Amino acid sequence: MSGWREKAAKYHNDLKQTMIRYRGKILQTSHIREIIEQHPVLAKDSQFVYPSDHCINHTNKGACYCALTEEAIFEQIRHGIYRVRKT
Numbered sequence: 198m199s200g201w202r203e204k205a206a207k208y209h210n211d212l213k214q215t216m217i218r219y220r221g222k223i224l225q226t227s228h229i230r231e232i233i234e235q236h237p238v239l240a241k242d243s244q245f246v247y248p249s250d251h252c253i254n255h256t257n258k259g260a261c262y263c264a265l266t267e268e269a270i271f272e273q274i275r276h277g278i279y280r281v282r283k284t
């Protein structure tokens with residue numbers, strides 16, 4: 198039951214590092230998917246890496262520990278649109 202959450206959390210730091218250069222930018226999920234697919238580590242388990250799991254104003258089952266906290270990587274603007282937070 199906690200397996201999915203562990204997967205999301207496992208890639209938190211890699212995702213955060215990858216998104217640093219996009220800080221403050223507003224991106225579509227499809228663009229974020231492309232960024233993930235181009236990352237050597239994240240691409241291998243990309244089915245476990247979703248912006249919706251690392252969101253300050255959105256959470257779902259199996260979300261990362263950062264969801265709804267100041268550690269969150271993304272802010273959901275609306276469905277499918279995210280701002281990369283300046284953490």
Ligand SMILES: [Zn+2]
Pocket residue numbers: 205206209250251261262263264269270
């Ligand atoms: Zn996270």
